[in-house]
Amino acid sequence: MSELDLLYTEIEEDLRSSVRDLLADRCELDAVTRIYDGDRSLVDGLWKSLVDIGLAGLLVPEDRGGQGASAREAAVVLEELGRTAAPVPFLTSSVIATTALLDSDTALLEQLATGERVAALAVPWSAAPDAQLPAVRLEGDRLTGTVTSVAGAIEADVLLVATGSGLYAVDVSAVTVKPLVCLDMTRQLADVTLDGATGALVLVDAEPAVRRALDAGAALMASEQLGLSRWCLETTVAYLQVRKQFGRVLGGFQALKHRLADLYTGVESGAAAARHAAATSAEGDPDATVAASIAQAYLSDLAVRAAEEAVQLHGGIGMTWEHPAHLYLKRAKSDQIALGTPGRHRVRLGALVDLRP
Structure with a gap:
């Protein structure tokens, strides 16, 4: 078996650029916040935009109307969706439901690929x-x-x-x-x-199809959590570089530098875990299940820590409804118990690698 390459390819970076540009134009964080007031008008239009560039059928084979891409490309999309807390059913429909149907001959798979239907x-x-x-x-x-x-x-x-x-x-x-x-x-x-x-x-x-779909969801949700964590880190660093207190830029205080350095090393470690989970899933590697549980056990907690640091280090403004930090904290806490808690994945991992309690 060839050695896994965790670096992003040129195609993946081009895909990232396209998705990021689309989200910057169509997914303003103010519009995401309005969902909590009952205004879900953003959802349908944003999903249609993603369908129009072929993302709904990313994991569907070309001979069934899809793009014939792999989990690596889906992971890049989820990183960008995580950066914007995008309220679209990509993970639930285009990853989990689609994976469950890959071995079937139903026409529903083609309908999911074209965005004609959405499944859960x-x-x-x-x-x-x-x-x-x-x-x-x-x-x-x-x-x-x-x-x-x-x-x-x-x-x-x-x-x-x-x-x-x-x-x-x-x-x-x-x-x-x-x-x-x-x-x-x-x-x-x-x-x-x-x-x-x-x-x-x-x-x-x-049962095998459902469990394979849940495994794919867990593996690729780690990339969403990675994107969320990176947004929190980058936004907090940018804020601390301009915010002043006692006549000094906050980013110059050593205690805050230590916290950001710890978070940076955590995010980079999380990136390795998420990329490994995506790469093993894409290759059908025997270690894909192990990689998925490692990524979930680590990134579920990392995303919450990154979001909490973003709220706290933004000070008073980070506690406000107007600042988007709360969107990321809520998504991180929700993802932390989704598709298995970190503790559940550690127990599962122990059994997978024969480490008994």
């Missing part, structure tokens, strides 16, 4: 890749059960529901979706109730 995997957002899957019953041709705290269900028009006999695509109009008031409203969760809903069977062996 009906599992709790807190579910780790090795967690017990929710119990949805199949009674005849009807699906019954409740799945709590599903990410992406509000934006989706089709849900992927796993039962003991397969993976079913269920139209959202056939279920009850109850939005929840969440800490992070840029990725709002919802409870989904199926009361005799019908669905189309898209995959007979559901």
